[in-house]
Amino acid sequence: MTTDWHLDPGLLTQYGSGVLEPSRLMAVEAHLSACAPCRALIPADEAWLADSWSAVFDDIHAPRIGPVQRLLARAGLPEHRFRLLTATPALRWSWLLATATVLTLAVAAAWLGSDSTQLVGHAFLVLAPILPVVAVSGAYGPPADPMHEITGTTPAAGPALVLWRAVSVIGVAVVMAAVAAALLPGPGWYAVAWLLPALLLCTGTLALATLLSLPVAAGVLGGLWLTGVLSAAGTSGELIVASMFGPTAQLAYLLAAALAAAVLILRRRRFDLGES
Ligand SMILES: [Zn+2]
Structure with a gap:
């Protein structure tokens, strides 16, 4: 001009x-x-x-390299993989802090109110399997990931990235819930009884995400779990524990989780990655 x-x-x-x-x-x-x-x-x-x-x-x-990355690099995780994982929305501090707060409140409530200890223990068993699922729902794609449009155009996007991110957030959520469970007063098996239901809900969510979007799949399975627990509960907390966390139920969770994992492996190319 x-x-x-x-x-x-x-x-x-x-x-x-x-x-x-x-x-x-x-x-x-x-x-x-x-x-x-x-x-x-x-x-x-x-x-x-x-x-x-x-x-x-x-x-x-020269991006800053934190102690976590140094540890993972020593364990053999390549740097580009780490970058994609740390961009996972559910691994942001806000999300981790929210999860930690919920767990801390549960443990604190259980120690402070001796009358309600058992109730809090039951509530923990019911809610702990949901935490990893909530984390998984925010592991990939819109609306949780504002970077999704950019991530989605990279060669690394797709089923492999969803699984990598899902495994990493499940790992973090499970570790946090395990720490809380160990601090919880009450029967020692509380600390582990929620693990198989959590495994089933996570693999189930990922398997269902080959059909629906990730947040919807997580919502459906989380809702089913809560509905199941509430209908089993009736008025007594003892019933929840007996019917939802007894040996028969645990075996059923394990088998169903294996089934979901099989579905996931067979249909892994069909992840609904949320592209509109
Ligand atoms: Zn001029």
């Missing part, structure tokens, strides 16, 4: 000191982007430019 009109010195001074109103600012910037002589009149703050550029350059070329 060529023009006979150029920015006068007064306007350039106002632009430089940042006092122009938005409409005039836009006009000046439009002219500057097209006119090299006027651009040359703007004094460049070389030090500021150099600082900004080196900060950007450093962030891109």
Whole structure:
């Protein structure tokens, strides 16, 4: 674009000191982007430019490496895999903090109120299997992942990434729930009774995600679990424990989880990855 009109010195001074109103600012910037002589009149703050550029350059070329990554790298996890995993929404601090808070409250409530200890124990057994499923629902795709449009265009996107992320969030959620279970007063088997239901709900959610979107699959199975528990409960907490966590039920969870895993392996190419 060529023009006979150029920015006068007064306007350039106002632009430089940042006092122009938005409409005039836009006009000046439009002219500057097209006119090299006027651009040359703007004094460049070389030090500021150099600082900004080196900060950007450093962030891109030498990302900070935390202790967790160092540990995983030593265990053989390649760096690019780690980058994709740490971009998992359900592994963000906010999500981890929320999970930790829920578990801490459960443990604290169980220790503080001796009358309600058993009730809290039952509530923990019912809710602990849901936590990994909630984490899985946020492991991939919209609406949980604002980066999804970008992630989805990378060669690494797809079933393998969903499984990697699912395994990592299940791992983190299970470790957190296991710590809480160990701190919970009450019968020792509380600490492990929720593990097989959690395994079934997670593999079931992933298997169902070959048919539905991940959040919907998680919602359906989480809802089924809660409905099942509530209908088994009636009025007595003892009934929940006997019918939902007894040896027969545990065996059924294990078999169903194996079935879900088989479905998942057979249909793994059909993940509904949420592309609209
Ligand atoms: Zn000009």
